[in-house]
Amino acid sequence: MTVEFRALHKSFGATKALDGLDLTAHQGELLALLGPSGCGKTTALRMLAGFEKPDSGQVLVDGEDISDVPAHRRDAGMVFQAYSLFPHLTAADNVAFGLRMRKVGAAERRSRAAELLELVGLPQHADRYPHQMSGGQQQRVALARALALRPKVLLLDEPLSALDAKVRVQLREEIRRLQQELAITTVFVTHDQEEALSTADRVAVMRDGRLEQCAGPAELYDTPSTPFVAEFVGTMNRLPGRASGDGSVEVLGQRLPVRGDAGTAGAVDVLVRPEAVDATADEDGSARVTATAFHGAVTRLTVALADGTTVKADIPSHRASGLAAGASATVTLPERPVLVEARAA
Amino acid sequence: MARLTNRRGIRWWRGAVAAVAGLYFLVPLACSVLFTVDVPGQGFTLSAYTGILGASGFTGSLLLTLELAAATIVLVLGLLVPALLAARLGAPRLRPLLEVVCSLPLVVPSVALVAGYSGVLRWGPQYLSRTPLFQTFVAVQNADFPVVLVLAYTVMSLPLAYRALDAGMRAVDVRTLMEAARSCGASPVRAVFQAVLPNLRGALMNAGFLTLALVLGEYTVGALLGFRPFAVWIVGIGGSQAQLSVAVSVLSLLLTWALLLVFAAAGRPRTRIPRRALAKAAPALVPQESAS
Numbered sequence: 001m002t003v004e005f006r007a008l009h010k011s012f013g014a015t016k017a018l019d020g021l022d023l024t025a026h027q028g029e030l031l032a033l034l035g036p037s038g039c040g041k042t043t044a045l046r047m048l049a050g051f052e053k054p055d056s057g058q059v060l061v062d063g064e065d066i067s068d069v070p071a072h073r074r075d076a077g078m079v080f081q082a083y084s085l086f087p088h089l090t091a092a093d094n095v096a097f098g099l100r101m102r103k104v105g106a107a108e109r110r111s112r113a114a115e116l117l118e119l120v121g122l123p124q125h126a127d128r129y130p131h132q133m134s135g136g137q138q139q140r141v142a143l144a145r146a147l148a149l150r151p152k153v154l155l156l157d158e159p160l161s162a163l164d165a166k167v168r169v170q171l172r173e174e175i176r177r178l179q180q181e182l183a184i185t186t187v188f189v190t191h192d193q194e195e196a197l198s199t200a201d202r203v204a205v206m207r208d209g210r211l212e213q214c215a216g217p218a219e220l221y222d223t224p225s226t227p228f229v230a231e232f233v234g235t236m237n238r239l240p241g242r243a244s245g246d247g248s249v250e251v252l253g254q255r256l257p258v259r260g261d262a263g264t265a266g267a268v269d270v271l272v273r274p275e276a277v278d279a280t281a282d283e284d285g286s287a288r289v290t291a292t293a294f295h296g297a298v299t300r301l302t303v304a305l306a307d308g309t310t311v312k313a314d315i316p317s318h319r320a321s322g323l324a325a326g327a328s329a330t331v332t333l334p335e336r337p338v339l340v341e342a343r344a345a
Numbered sequence: 346m347a348r349l350t351n352r353r354g355i356r357w358w359r360g361a362v363a364a365v366a367g368l369y370f371l372v373p374l375a376c377s378v379l380f381t382v383d384v385p386g387q388g389f390t391l392s393a394y395t396g397i398l399g400a401s402g403f404t405g406s407l408l409l410t411l412e413l414a415a416a417t418i419v420l421v422l423g424l425l426v427p428a429l430l431a432a433r434l435g436a437p438r439l440r441p442l443l444e445v446v447c448s449l450p451l452v453v454p455s456v457a458l459v460a461g462y463s464g465v466l467r468w469g470p471q472y473l474s475r476t477p478l479f480q481t482f483v484a485v486q487n488a489d490f491p492v493v494l495v496l497a498y499t500v501m502s503l504p505l506a507y508r509a510l511d512a513g514m515r516a517v518d519v520r521t522l523m524e525a526a527r528s529c530g531a532s533p534v535r536a537v538f539q540a541v542l543p544n545l546r547g548a549l550m551n552a553g554f555l556t557l558a559l560v561l562g563e564y565t566v567g568a569l570l571g572f573r574p575f576a577v578w579i580v581g582i583g584g585s586q587a588q589l590s591v592a593v594s595v596l597s598l599l600l601t602w603a604l605l606l607v608f609a610a611a612g613r614p615r616t617r618i619p620r621r622a623l624a625k626a627a628p629a630l631v632p633q634e635s636a637s
Contacts, residue, residue: 051524071527072536078528084521088543097540098529142525149530 001062001152001185002027003048008057010043010209017043018054019209028183030176031214032190032200036232040209041189042157048187049155050074061153072101077146078155082162084142085130091117091141092126098149116144119178136167143175147182154179154186160195172199193233197221205229225260227341230271237277237311241270241340249340252305252331259337268340277313278332279303281322285330287311289323299323303331374595381592393592400589406578412490413574414560417498418553421506424499425552426545429510430537433519447507450500455565462497463570488572497566502559506552513548517541546611554608558601 003025010018018040025031033041046052047059050071058065066074085094095116096109117123120140130138139159146154156175160168176199179186190196196203197217204214213225224230241251245265249258258264279287279301286306293300299320301313311331323329381393397403432439450458469482485492519541526536542549564576575597583590
C-alpha cells in the first residue's frame with residue numbers, strides 16, 4: 001500500500017500549516033515525519049486519517065485520491081498522543097471497538113481482541129480499564145486497537161511523547177518489530193530526531209509546511225541536503241569560513257571542497273559534525289578547551305577558537321587526557337566535502 | 346515531617362467546620378421535624394405524615410411536577426448536548442457565546458420571565474384567534490400538562506445544566522475520543538453515542554439532577570401562571586394546615602436526597618476492578634470463597 005501526498009496546501013486562518021507538501025510512503029515502509037512543532041507534520045497525518053481536508057492538493061492511497069472519503073471509511077488505524085482509549089471500556093473492549101462498529105460477532109471479537117493483546121504483550125490486562133493501566137500499557141492497547149481492523153496504513157501521532165524515557169525506547173522498538181512483522185505501511189509523526197532515526201526506514205524532515213529532505217537515517221545524518229536538516233538532525237558546528245565561489249571554502253586554515261551549492265561566495269558558515277572535528281593538544285595552538293564532558297567511548301570538548309567561535313568536538317576518550325579545560329589545542333577538519341551556508345549579513 | 350505534626354491540627358479544623366456546617370443545616374431541619382410531630386395539646390403524633398397521602402391534590406401535584414421535570418430534562422439535554430458538542434468539535438470560538446446565552450437566565454429574575462410569558466399568553470390568543478396557532482396557545486396551557494411550564498423550566502435550568510455538562514466535557518478529551526472512534530470505523534453519530542456520551546454519563550446525570558431539583562422547588566412561574574405543581578400545592582396547603590405543609594417539605598427534602606443518591610449511584614463510572622483480573626494479578630487479595 002503506497003501513500004502519496006501531492007502538493008498539499010492547508011491554512012488555519014493566517015497560519016500556513018502545509019505549503020505544498022509532496023511526499024510518498026512506499027509499501028511496508030516506516031516513514032517518519034520529523035520537524036519542529038508547527039512544521040505541519042501532524043496536519044499531514046491528520047489529512048491522511050481524514051480529520052482535516054486539504055485546501056488544495058491530493059492524498060493518494062495506491063494511486064487513488066481519498067480526499068473525499070470520510071474518516072471512518074478509510075482503511076487506516078491510528079495511535080494518538082495519549083489518553084485516547086475509551087475510558088468506559090476495558091482493554092479488550094477498546095481493542096474490539098472497531099470490530100463492533102463493523103458488526104463482527106461477539107465470539108470473534110473476543111478472540112481477535114485476545115489475539116491482539118497477546119501481540120502487544122498484554123494478554124493478562126484484557127479486563128483492565130484504561131485508568132488502571134500505566135501510560136505505556138495504554139499506548140500498547142491503543143496500538144492493538146489501531147491494528148484490530150487490519151488496516152492498510154498505520155498512523156502514529158507522537159505516540160511516545162507522553163511516556164518516560166525508558167518505556168519510550170522499549171515501546172518504539174516494539175512498534176518497529178510489529179511494523180516489520182506485519183509489513184504494514186506506517187507513517188510516524190515525531191519531533192524527536194533520535195526516535196525518527198532509530199526506528200524509521202526513511203525520515204522526512206519538514207519545515208514550514210514543506211519537505212526539506214526525505215532520506216534514510218544514515219544519509220540524512222551524513223549528507224544533509226540543507227543547512228536546516230543538518231542542524232535539526234544531530235548536533236552541528238558552525239565555523240566561519242570564506243567560500244571562493246569555485247567550489248571550495250577556506251576554513252581553519254584549510255581549503256576544503258563544498259558539497260551541494262558550489263556557487264556561494266564570500267563569508268559563509270561551514271557546517272561540521274562534532275565527530276568530524278579533531279582536536280589535538282598543542283602548546284602553540286590558538287584554540288583553548290573551555291569544557292569537557294565524558295560520554296564513555298568519546299569525550300565531547302567545547303573549544304573556543306581564536307576568533308571567539310565555539311566548536312564542539314567528539315574525540316576518543318583515550319586521547320582526551322591532555323585536553324582538560326584550559327589546555328591549548330589545534331582544531332582540524334578531515335579532507336572531506338563540507339556543507340556551507342551564506343552568512344546572514 | 347511537617348505533614349505528620351500538622352495532621353492533628355487539620356483533623357481538628359475539619360471536625361469544627363463539619364460541626365458548624367452540620368448545625369447550620371440540621372438544626373432547622375430538626376426543628377421542622379419536631380414541629381410536625383409535636384402538636385400542642387396532642388403530644389407526639391405522626392398524623393401530619395399520615396395525612397399527606399390523604400390530602401387532596403398531593404398525588405396529582407407531585408405526579409404533575411415529576412412529569413414536568415422529566416420533560417424538562419429531556420428538552421434541556423436534547424438542546425444542550427448537541428449544541429455543546431458541536432461548539433467543542435466544530436466551532437470552539439462560539440463557546441463563549443454559548444456560555445453567555447446559557448447564563449442569561451441567571452440575570453433575568455423568574456418574576457420578570459413570567460411577566461413576559463403571561464404577556465405573550467394574553468396577547469397571543471387575541472391576535473391569533475382566527476389562525477390555527479390559537480389552538481397551540483390553548484394546548485401549551487393545558488392544566489393537565491402545561492407545556493408552557495416545561496418551556497419556562499428549560500430556560501431556567503439552562504445555566505445549571507450548562508455548567509454541569511461543560512465541566513463533564515472538560516474532564517474528557519471529546520475531540521480525541523471522537524477521532525479515535527472514527528478511526529475505528531464509527532460514523533460521526535455512532536462515535537457520539539458509543540464513545541463520547543458513555544463517558545459523559547456523570548455529567549448528564551448531574552445536569553439531569555440539577556434540573557430535577559430546580560423543577561421540584563420552582564414556585565414563582567407555576568404560581569403566577571396559575572398552575573398547581575408540587576411547590577405551589579405545598580404553599581397552598583401551608584395556609585390552612587401548617588403541620589401538614591412542613592411535613593410535606595420535610596418529605597420532599599428527603600425525596601430530593603433519595604433521588605440525588607440514585608442519580609449519583611447511576612452516574613458513578615464503573616471503576617471496580619473485575620474480580621477475574623484482580624484474582625490473576627494479586628491472588629492473595631481475593632478470598633477464595635466470595636461472600637456475595
